[in-house]
Amino acid sequence: MATDKYYVPESSPWPLTASIGLCMTAVGGAHFIQQSTMADMEPSFSGKPLFFLGLAWLLVVIALWWRDTIKESVTGLHSNQLGGSYRQGMLWFIFSEVMFFAAFFGAMFYTRWLIIPWLGGEGTGAMTHELLWPEFQPMWPLTETPGGTTTTPMGAWGLPAINTAILLVSSITLTIAHHALLEGKRGTLILFQAATVALGVIFLGLQALEYVHAYDMGLTLDAGIYGSLFFLLTGFHGAHVTIGTIFLLVTLIRVIKGHFSEDNCFAWEAGAWYWHFVDVVWLFLFVTVYWL
Amino acid sequence: MSTAAATHDDHHDHHHAPTGLKRWLFSTNHKDIGTLYLWFSFAMFLVGGFMAMVIRAELLEPGMQFVDPEFFNQMTTVHGLVMVFGAVMPATVGLANWMIPLMIGAPDMALPRMNNWSFWILPFAFGILIFAVLMSAFGAGNPSAPNFGWTFYAPLSTKYGPASTDLFILSVHMMGISSIMGAINVVVTVFNMRAPGMTLMKMPLFVWTWLITAFLLIAVIPVLAGAVTMMLTDRHFGTSFFDAAGGGDPVLFQHVFWFFGHPEVYIMILPSFGIVSAIIPAFARKPLFGYASMVYATASIALLSFVVWAHHMFTVGMPLAGTLFFMYMTMLISVPTGVKVFNWVATMWRGSMTFELPMKWAIAFVILFTCGGLSGLMLAMTPIDFQYHDTYFVVAHFHYVLVTGAIFSIFAAAYYWLPKWSGVMPSKLLGELHFWNSLISANLLFFPMHFVGLAGMPRRYADYALQFADYNFWISIGGFWFGLSQVIFLVVAVRCAMKKGEPAPAKPWEGAEGLEWEVPSPAPFHTFDTPPVIK
Numbered sequence: 082m083a084t085d086k087y088y089v090p091e092s093s094p095w096p097l098t099a100s101i102g103l104c105m106t107a108v109g110g111a112h113f114i115q116q117s118t119m120a121d122m123e124p125s126f127s128g129k130p131l132f133f134l135g136l137a138w139l140l141v142v143i144a145l146w147w148r149d150t151i152k153e154s155v156t157g158l159h160s161n162q163l164g165g166s167y168r169q170g171m172l173w174f175i176f177s178e179v180m181f182f183a184a185f186f187g188a189m190f191y192t193r194w195l196i197i198p199w200l201g202g203e204g205t206g207a208m209t210h211e212l213l214w215p216e217f218q219p220m221w222p223l224t225e226t227p228g229g230t231t232t233t234p235m236g237a238w239g240l241p242a243i244n245t246a247i248l249l250v251s252s253i254t255l256t257i258a259h260h261a262l263l264e265g266k267r268g269t270l271i272l273f274q275a276a277t278v279a280l281g282v283i284f285l286g287l288q289a290l291e292y293v294h295a296y297d298m299g300l301t302l303d304a305g306i307y308g309s310l311f312f313l314l315t316g317f318h319g320a321h322v323t324i325g326t327i328f329l330l331v332t333l334i335r336v337i338k339g340h341f342s343e344d345n346c347f348a349w350e351a352g353a354w355y356w357h358f359v360d361v362v363w364l365f366l367f368v369t370v371y372w373l
Numbered sequence: 374m375s376t377a378a379a380t381h382d383d384h385h386d387h388h389h390a391p392t393g394l395k396r397w398l399f400s401t402n403h404k405d406i407g408t409l410y411l412w413f414s415f416a417m418f419l420v421g422g423f424m425a426m427v428i429r430a431e432l433l434e435p436g437m438q439f440v441d442p443e444f445f446n447q448m449t450t451v452h453g454l455v456m457v458f459g460a461v462m463p464a465t466v467g468l469a470n471w472m473i474p475l476m477i478g479a480p481d482m483a484l485p486r487m488n489n490w491s492f493w494i495l496p497f498a499f500g501i502l503i504f505a506v507l508m509s510a511f512g513a514g515n516p517s518a519p520n521f522g523w524t525f526y527a528p529l530s531t532k533y534g535p536a537s538t539d540l541f542i543l544s545v546h547m548m549g550i551s552s553i554m555g556a557i558n559v560v561v562t563v564f565n566m567r568a569p570g571m572t573l574m575k576m577p578l579f580v581w582t583w584l585i586t587a588f589l590l591i592a593v594i595p596v597l598a599g600a601v602t603m604m605l606t607d608r609h610f611g612t613s614f615f616d617a618a619g620g621g622d623p624v625l626f627q628h629v630f631w632f633f634g635h636p637e638v639y640i641m642i643l644p645s646f647g648i649v650s651a652i653i654p655a656f657a658r659k660p661l662f663g664y665a666s667m668v669y670a671t672a673s674i675a676l677l678s679f680v681v682w683a684h685h686m687f688t689v690g691m692p693l694a695g696t697l698f699f700m701y702m703t704m705l706i707s708v709p710t711g712v713k714v715f716n717w718v719a720t721m722w723r724g725s726m727t728f729e730l731p732m733k734w735a736i737a738f739v740i741l742f743t744c745g746g747l748s749g750l751m752l753a754m755t756p757i758d759f760q761y762h763d764t765y766f767v768v769a770h771f772h773y774v775l776v777t778g779a780i781f782s783i784f785a786a787a788y789y790w791l792p793k794w795s796g797v798m799p800s801k802l803l804g805e806l807h808f809w810n811s812l813i814s815a816n817l818l819f820f821p822m823h824f825v826g827l828a829g830m831p832r833r834y835a836d837y838a839l840q841f842a843d844y845n846f847w848i849s850i851g852g853f854w855f856g857l858s859q860v861i862f863l864v865v866a867v868r869c870a871m872k873k874g875e876p877a878p879a880k881p882w883e884g885a886e887g888l889e890w891e892v893p894s895p896a897p898f899h900t901f902d903t904p905p906v907i908k
Binding site: 199 | 393395396398400402431447479480481483485486487489490492493494496497498500536539540542543544546547550556557558560562563564565566590591592593594595596598599600602605606609610611612613614617618619620621623625628629632690692776797813899902
């Protein structure tokens with residue numbers, strides 16, 4: 082089925098329309114945030130409505146764009162070389178995601194290893210400590226900020242440990258599904274991929290439960306740097322699990338439709354790589370945010 | 374299934390170029406998208422240049438004349454952002470789009486639709502940013518545009534940032550998405566689309582430098598996204614990343630920003646190294662001296678760029694060990710950079726040199742970029758940096774590497790490849806006028822900045838002490854002169870676009886080497902549908 086010719090689409094309306102959607106989402110998002118967090122900002126069309134309109138627009142365009150791509154794939158226009166481009170592109174995209182998380186992990190280690198000791202008077206921070214916050218005690222997790230806000234740290238061995246186990250098991254189920262795909266065992270593939278999606282959904286549910294629990298015990302987004310790092314790291318991870326779950330759900334539907342074979346399964350493998358990436362980020366999170 | 378594929382293939386083989394507006398809006402063609410990028414970047418260059426002239430008009434004389442200090446701050450901020458993200462970066466991406474597939478014998482970029490998306494995000498992102506400036510200049514009430522400098526340090530951009538900061542944050546996110554997709558496209562094209570026989574060490578140096586640039590982009594643009602995200606949550610959701618009272622630190626912002634910002638500097642200059650490495654051998658009629666060492670030097674610069682970021686923050690307060698580490702690492706960068714400069718000089722040594730327009734710009738690049746590199750070496754030394762930090766000496770330094778460096782090399786590239794893009798030779802007379810006016814005015818503009826900087830004039834102020842008046846007068850004259858000189862290039866480019874001028878042969882430069890000269894001028898809509906074989 083594969084062709085030797087490198088497929089270059091004639092033209093496509095989706096990039097431009099996606100840019101329009103992105104622009105609406107960005108402008109609407111900025112105004113939406115302002116209008117819902119600042120007292121002197123009146124709600125207007127350019128806020129919440131524009132944001133959701135832009136988001137819906139963007140989702141529709143991306144769906145139409147990928148429909149085109151899927152059509153090309155199932156009609157055999159994709160050469161092996163094009164498959165290589167997709168694979169390499171996906172790997173570099175995941176690398177960029179790794180660097181996004183690296184910024185937040187870097188911020189966390191900088192906070193733990195340098196800021197907190199300095200605020201406590203170490204190194205060149207003696208006068209800051211003496212003059213601004215003489216009462217401040219350096220510690221991690223930071224349960225009392227220099228400004229006096231207090232919070233409670235999230236323990237590692239309750240829900241987070243269960244969630245770690247769930248993601249580790251989901252990695253195994255997905256690998257079994259991958260082997261089944263390569264060996265052409267459709268039943269096993271569908272079963273184990275569905276199990277992976279279910280585990281993703283359970284993970285997200287437990288994560289939401291953990292957030293409710295955190296807010297109940299005073300661990301909030303505005304409770305100082307510990308809360309900031311905790312919610313942004315786990316929050317962005319959760320957002321990525323959501324994307325990964327949707328990704329696996331879409332490829333599951335495509336498996337059922339019979340789109341993949343052992344030598345034409347880029348989209349499936351891209352979803353699997355993404356899922357493993359999300360797992361690895363979680364392991365780092367579990368060790369550095371919850372445990373140590 | 375196979376019938377459908379065959380019909381489509383036949384259709385595809387007709388090679389009729391799409392016409393009208395649709396050709397540009399829906400393009401999947403690397404040449405058209407490259408052209409869009411180049412025109413867009415030139416438009417942004419003029420917009421950013423206009424802002425620079427507002428700055429220089431205010432600084433022509435001491436005292437306040439034209440704008441208030443608040444608007445002056447907005448001008449310095451948006452001038453920097455527009456030039457970095459809107460002029461230099463898209464210009465080099467445009468060159469990459471046009472030239473990389475031609476240089477490696479590929480039918481197009483690896484992911485043509487994503488390529489178009491990378492481009493079309495940019496006009497919207499900059500539309501948002503420039504809209505904020507127009508609102509500030511002419512709008513109702515007093516809505517300030519971003520006013521915290523192009524480095525948007527916290528807390529200026531968090532606690533004290535104007536409302537438009539949020540639009541700025543989202544617009545940076547959009548530019549980031551565009552850059553990351555563009556960079557992924559370049560890397561994949563280089564790794565996956567080379568013609569048979571085009572091994573990595575046979576690639577033109579422009580392809581190599583862009584490959585490494587793209588790697589840097591994919592590595593650091595997400596970190597910038599992280600920085601602006603932390604800004605957004607600090608501004609609106611009560612997080613404390615950059616607030617010491619909550620256990621964070623404004624200095625953390627500077628670390629995260631410069632971890633992006635320093636590699637960003639090389640993102641802007643590495644493609645220039647590639648351009649100059651193509652042009653100098655062509656007009657010296659000798660192969661590039663030390664090709665392999667050029668490749669390794671580029672890679673070394675890129676790797677070192679990840680461990681030098683804190684040299685932008687020597688005066689902020691750091692442990693001594695950190696300061697020393699960043700000082701030595703920064704000075705180490707001069708080694709691979711020196712390798713490059715010596716290689717260019719050695720390429721010219723005893724060459725049969727002629728001085729056509731691209732060569733003139735390239736030689737100006739080598740000399741003036743080296744000037745900027747040497748002032749950079751001075752700034753790298755911590756004790757000396759304490760004296761120079763945030764003075765006009767720094768402004769002189771980075772304008773030497775970015776204007777007479779990056780932008781001069783982009784003009785060199787334009788004059789070198791315009792015959793291939795348009796099919797006509799750019800006007801020699803106008804080109805000479807453009808070159809000499811730009812060369813003299815740029816030096817009048819930037820060289821005296823060294824002196825006022827050493828004498829202690831701080832950057833980013835709308836007014837200055839009387840003793841700086843004479844130099845500033847001449848700097849401003851140089852600024853207007855340089856700005857107006859760029860209108861000459863607009864005429865050159867429009868004439869080429871309208872096909873006015875002497876028709877260009879497939880290879881207009883006698884000593885030029887590379888696959889791009891084997892296709893006719895102008896390059897046909899589709900090239901290398903069947904890959905060429907490289908000996």
